[in-house]
Amino acid sequence: MNELDRLNIAYIKGKEKIAKIFHDKYSEQSKDKRLPPGQYVTEKFSVLDLGIHPDFDPKAWKLEVFGEVKENKILTYQDILNMPKTFIA
Numbered sequence: 081m082n083e084l085d086r087l088n089i090a091y092i093k094g095k096e097k098i099a100k101i102f103h104d105k106y107s108e109q110s111k112d113k114r115l116p117p118g119q120y121v122t123e124k125f126s127v128l129d130l131g132i133h134p135d136f137d138p139k140a141w142k143l144e145v146f147g148e149v150k151e152n153k154i155l156t157y158q159d160i161l162n163m164p165k166t167f168i169a
Contacts, residue, residue: 091131 138157146152 088132095131 141157143155143160144153145155
């Protein structure tokens with residue numbers, strides 16, 4: 081395991097520790113049975129991020145679609161960006 085892996089593991093453990101503190105702090109507020117265990121009502125937008133961001137090279141990225149499809153395809157990142165966009169209100 082290299083130094084970056086060790087740092088990422090320590091970073092994740094730290095964030096998990098903070099999440100547990102918040103879980104314990106707000107668990108009394110989570111009595112609403114519609115919420116899953118460990119979740120609570122908040123007015124703030126939660127950030128779901130453990131801090132690990134993989135390298136991304138859009139020129140090398142590809143998505144291969146195969147299996148139970150009519151036609152196998154390999155799409156580049158630019159192919160995805162060029163697809164029509166649909167917005168649902």
